[in-house]
Amino acid sequence: MFKAIADYFKEIYQTIRGLLVGMGVTGKYIAHARREIITQEYPDNRDTLQMFERFRGEVVLLHNEDNEHRCTGCSACEVACPNGSIEIIWARREDPETGKKKKQLETFVYHLSMCTMCNLCILACPTDAIKMGHNFEHAVFDRSQLTKVLNRPGSRLEKGVEE
Amino acid sequence: MYDFTPLVQAIQNYLSAHFSPGVATAIEWTLVILIYLAFYAVLGLVLVYVERRICAFFQLRLGPNRVGWQGTFQTVADAIKLLLKEPVTVNKADKLLFNLAPFIISLAALMVLSVLPFARGLQAFDINIGLLFIIAISSIGVVGILLAGWSSNNKYALIGAMRSGAQIVSYELSVGLSLITMVLLTGTLQLSGIIESQANGWWIFKGHFPAIAAFFLYITASIAEINRGPFDLPEAESELTAGFHTEYSGLKFAFFFLAEFVNMFTVAAIAATVFFGGWMPFHIGDWEAFNRIMDFIPPIIWFFIKVAAIIFLMMWFKWTFPRLRIDQLLHLEWKYLMPLNLMNLILMAILVYLGWHF
């Protein structure tokens, strides 16, 4: 009888203790709430937002100042891509200097909407022409805008890439 | 100092001097109703903002901080959004009851507000059975919840409503008992009388252990009564999506939402009145200077400080504890709160009989 009553009160005591310990955890955080904030105010911190170097946001074709890229149109990336996000359209053109006919990149079509950022195309490219960009703000109003042409108008193949 | 009676008296005199008694009373009523409705809405908005902000700080977030200074107008913006929303009524719902439910809940919340004394003389309705009135009216809210759950014709809503019924019926008891424990001390049910009886010290200090126990029992039971976490089973969002208000949208949903927050205020206000001396300033024995300074702070501010502290405690509970299960909830009431309350009541009776309280 007395033991039962003692147990009853002991249980109550333990319950209250357990609850207070839990409140201690949250209480500790609210006591210095401002310092421990873990969320970021995203659109406000855009200027200072630094992505990690290896972050994969989208595939970009690198161009230098002279509007030259390193893509030879070899289609290795197209083959490596698991979901057909890349389409390389190439043509045999005459080289203005040597006069020989040569395979050249016409259009580098990139379907961002299908890309899974798997990085396989980058690994496959023999000339390091493409790279993963850091931009992640891809939202657009029309799906068709997600199909991009990566080679800039009038761009040429950089010299010396094919040797 | 800071007595509102002359002001109220002046308005009364002015009105009765210019109008016939009937019209004067009517105008007074209208004024009171308007003031309380405005207070109700503002209170709801403020509390929603505070809750979201405090919850965010508990969770290491920032909370709403965009609309207005520190996000203070966030809830106003939300209210406007809710007003503009389409009030969807479910096809198979019982139209009348479905539309009636939010009003019943709001009405109950509003009526309880009317007897709360905010400062000396600042009380709309000072009846001699104030505490009883509060206990009686606050349980009308459950009718609204039951109607809402029943009429929505949704099983989740129905389960939520049924849970709420079982919960409120049980916890009503503990709320009443813990308040009765205090009534033993105060000797009156009139809220202004209860406050006057604490002029030389709050009951929580004067009433020894039973008063402190009664306070915690009251807080636990009344949190359950107003369906707040960790007792928010009727709307347990991880189980019943939104419980009894699953089918409500727009303004009608806002009514439920506001009523919930106003109820929280009411509970805290009653606790402040009964245990912490309402608008009485904090005094320490015969530290004259200290007491003077405390007196200098207006009573209405004292009242809101106390209420805010209790509301903070309730939010702390909510944002720390997991939710109980329905059978555990009823266990808690019938096996723990209720016997403890009875024991406490006896203890308090002995204490009062022997005159050990201050």
Added chain:
Amino acid sequence: MSELVLTGPETETALTQEYFINMGPQHPSTHGVLRLVLTIDGEIIRRVEPHIGYIHRSIEKMCEHDSYRQIVHLTDRMDYLSCHMNNEAVCLAVEQALQIEVPERVKVIRTIVSELTRLASHQLWWGVMGMDLGAITSFLYGFRDREMINDIFEETCGARLTMNYNVPGGLMFDIHPNFQKRTKDFVAHFCTKLPEYDRLLSDNPIFRSRTEGVGYLSKEDAIGYGVTGPSGRASGFACDVRKRLPYSAYPQVEFTEIIRTEGDCFARYKARILEMWESLRIIEQLIDNIPEGEFQAPTKQVLKLPKGEYYQRVETARGDFGVYIISEGNKSPYRLKFRSPGFSNLFVLDKVARGSKIADLVAIMSTFDYVMPDIDR
């Protein structure tokens, strides 16, 4: 909601009716598009029928058209919380078939990243578990710690969730120079935070009463239904692939297989919490001893598996994950089958949840830690 009503058991005083209720496909605690058709009597569950298929993407079929290098990234999208382990399973299977000897460095890094993934998965699970039971704050605390792991992943692997860090024969990149430092920082940080998890939830009397004795799964049933991972081990079923069939660097490290015998929700909860400590232990043992060397074994450009059948099991955060490849000697598999742990864990739900309350079902589902894409594939 169908109006089909079953006549229920006739009690002495009243005739009660059982009724159906649809939990999901959109429901806050089904963790994805799972639909459970519950037959309930008041609050008591009489039957649970899981309906799946809402996010079926036929990954297995897609694999039949992809090269072995491409398959790896698809496994990221299955159990996205243990993506690294899934990747590893495919890579190990391919390596086993081609008899590629991967460098020691790769094995150790794979193990560390696996354990980090397991920790991240368990942290998210812990947060969500609290949230399902109504303690929403735990969700954010879990995410706070997970964020540090995600940063490690982002820096080294280039992505936070679908990392695709494995390639057959090794890793996609070498570890980032900051990897070790960041990981050590995280371990130090998390060792102080894990006791807090206990204080906030495990020792909370409300939490205890919600989980203890709820959702009992016996050892026989666990074996019978193939419930693996922490959920199976909480019922006393010693099924840790890391111990039974060690792969990568697991043979070199010391850790205990967490086995509890209670079989209830709290045992499953505690098994995961203790598993986090073990993961930390594994990481501590390995992080300073990453051997020098290559991060990839030399492989051919086009991988063609010899004709035959290959099976590889790994321990993901949810249990025993298997990859079964039938190869006809081509550059893509003839048939590829994934044995996902979530699938077996889901279908034991009916057995476990019968007779408990709706609120218990939520707790049970959280402790089995379902990830829908893993089940639907």
